[in-house]
Structure formats: C-alpha cells, structure tokens
Amino acid sequence: MKVEDKVALCAIKQHAESHIQLDTSLCEKCPTKICIRACPAHLYTLEQNEVKVDHSGCLECGTCLVVCILGAVSWNYPQGGFGIRYRHG
C-alpha cells in the first residue's frame, strides 16, 4: 500500500494557510535533505533541485522540525480545530 493512500484514509481538516514554512536558501546547502526520507507522510519532495513541502497531508508529528539539521523548518500546530483528527489513535 502506498503511503499516499494511507494518508488519504486520515480525516484531515485543511487550513488554507500552511503551518509549515521552509527557508529554502538553507535547504539548498543541506547535504542530506533528510526531511524527504524521514517524513512519515511523504510531504517533502525534491522538485528541480528545490525542497518542497505540501502541508495538506500533515500528521502533525514534528519529525521534520526535529531532524532538520539547519533549522530550515518553521512549524507550528495548525490553528485550533484544524488538521488531523484521529478516529482510532
């Protein structure tokens, strides 16, 4: 099963504004770009050599915030009432 299909099973109420911001000038210099391989929801991708993040499937775990070596990720929880809602947990 693809991870995109797994994320699609989750109940997520999307906020139009992203709660994840990247300082891509730092990402450019990042030797590992570990966020791409670490994010459990596969939100990070490399497009034309630039790291991109799509907040819409975010599980709000904070992995990217904690593994980023360069402090390029600014991250806050989505506004109250938005984001993931686990039905099982």
Added chain:
Amino acid sequence: MGDEEILDVIVVGAGPAGLACAGEAAGAGLQVIVLERGDVAGGKNLSGGRLYLEPVKDLCADLLKDAPFERPVVSETVCLCDERSSLSFRLDQPTGNSVTVLRARLDKHLANRATAKGAMVLPQQRADELVMPAGRVTGVKVGPEVLKARVVVAADGVLSFLAQQAGLRPARETHTYAVGFKEIIQLDAAVIEDRFNLPKGQGAARLYMGAVTGGLPGGGFIYTNRDSLSVGLVVQLGAVRKWRSESHLFDLLEEFKQRSDIAPLLAGGQTAEYGAHLIPEGGFGALPSPGIPGLLLAGDAAGFVLNTGPVLRGMDLALTSGVLAGRSIVAGLKARQPETCLQIYRQALKQSFIMKQMRAHKKAPIVLSSDRLYRRLPEQMVNWATDFFRVGPKGSHPRMRQAFKGLRRSLGFRGLQDLWRLMRM
C-alpha cells in the same frame, strides 16, 4: 470569561496528563479549564499502545473506572529478526498487567471523567503562547484573547511549545526523540483470537527488534485491539538524521508488514488509519525542570517516558504526573501560596515512581542507541537458532553443548559485551 477573571488553573492539552490534572484539581473544588487544540479530546493523540495498569490503578481509580480498554495483554512476545527469519521468546499468562488502548476512545473517556468532576474542557482552542511578565507565568494567549490563571499546566505533549517558550527546552536535541508511525488494521475479533492464540477477549503484544528498522535503533510492534491491530515502528531520530539509505522511513513499515513471519497475521485486514507521533526518549539525563513560577509541566511535555527496550511507558507516567501536578496546585492554592506549587510538585515527583524509575533506567537511552543491538545481535541469535534446529545433509545436527559454544563464538567479545550491557541497563 470576563476580562478581569482569574481562573485557578488553565491546563493546556487534553491528553492523559492534562485530563488527570484537571480532574484532580476540579475534584478538589478549583476552577479549571482545559484548552485542547483538536476537535475533541484524543483527536490528535496516538500511542502504540498499551497502558500499564499497576502504577495507576489506585491513583487514577476514579478516572479509569469503566474506561474503554481494548484487551488485557496476556501474551507477550519479543522477536529478534534478521532480514527473513525471526527468533521469539513468548510468555503466555492467565492474566496481564497492561491493557491495549486506542487513544481516541481512551482520551474521550478521560475528558468525560474530568468534566464530571467539574473541569471545563474546551476543544478547538490552541494556546498560542504563555503570558509571562517578569518571568512569572500568569496566563496564556489564545488568538487575541488573554486567559489568566493562578497556575498554568503545560500538558501539551512531546513538542511542548509552551515549555520551549518558558526556556525549559531551549534546543530540541534530535537524539532525545523517536518517531513512531503505525496503521490500524481492522480484523474480526475471532480472527485475532485465532491467529494470536488468545482466549476470548484477551490480547497480545509482539515486539520486533533487528532488521525490521533497517538497522536503525528502535523496533516494531503489533498490539491486538478489540477488532483491529496496531501495527507500527518506532525509530530514534538521532540515528535517522545520519541514516544512509535510499529508502524512506515509511517504506520500512510496508516491508515490515510484508515479512513472511508477519503478513499471515495481517492477511485480509483493512487498513483503517495511518498516523505518526514523536516520543521523548531522552530519559533522565534530558529531563527539563518541571516548571517555572506559575507553570508546571506534566506528561510528555516534562519528558516523562521510559523506554527500556521491551517496555515503553508514557501514559502511566502522564496520568501520574498529571494527578501529582493537580494535587500540588490544590495544596498550594488552598494554603493561598500559589508560588509554592512548583516546589510541592517537584517534591511529589521526587517521591513518586516517576523520578525513581527514570533514574534507575538512566543508562537505557545510551545502551539502546548502540547500532550493534539492531544489526549484529539479532542476526547472530537467529543464525545460532537456525543451526540449532537444522539437520544437515550428512545427517548430523549439533549437540546442545556445541550449539552454545557456537553461539558464544559467533557473538564474540563485542556481542557478549552488548548482552552484558543490556542486562546491567
């Protein structure tokens, strides 16, 4: 809530820590509100998981009464894995000392109990920041609104932005966190009991160590719920940061599910949910101070998680620290000395199993971050067992004595040292 009103207690976070604290304080007659950013209590929360009952059965008897537990764990298995095979140790007992839980259900129950005791649980409210003039916390901001309280409790979980703002967790050190990600796979109760060889209504826990995490420190788990399985992996983020691999972390979970010793357990099941959550695994050495004037930390926000390999505990520590925080606030406020709450709490923690156990297991984070435990050791144990059970083409199989000698040889000095460290941990 009028502008000038000062509440007794604001609790941020409706997880086990926050709700236990709120129930305790409200039950003693204090005015308590709980702010929760999710739609409902439990909507943001995820564990493996199982709750160890013994530490909390007296302290939280009221809170846990009629709680919606999934299954009591009567069957414990630890599996050492190489790429294809696994060697298991299994214990089956008539009764267990932990119960499997699903957080959406459990936390909702805890919220109902806290409400019944008089706490007000407000969902869809994200506490944005602490109000702390002159180094003392006097309230929180929710959007443009300022809510004031005599004491604020940060029970806002592993990432605790509030503890960070208070200066209690200035840098988030990668090696003190692990990430867990898991699926809920639905299966009939009877099928679960059949496959895991369980009496009706009873449950199993299976923990996997070795190749399942691609050599990263961590492990895999399967917990049986009433009519679903929790199937997932936990890996230490410090190692992930240095991970040399073409794979993504989420690939490891798919590979785990497809192993020939796991797939039959899951066959025919429907994945109903996928989730991920961090775990504070820094242990005793990484504990922040449990508060500053006007602010107490409880649960994950305070770093209260014990991981000793086969046992991972956070929920019983969260519940306990929540109750202790609640009691300390009651004692301080009833004596009209709110500034003493932190000192009372610190003392209560020190005397509780939380600090005693965290201290007793303080070496665990270091021992458990050794690569060899996940690469070499499981493989060597599996190899040994393979030889032990094998009858060769010349019709021979090893004598018991030879087999154990072989094990010692293959483990070598390093392997024995690993085992020794594990045992002394």
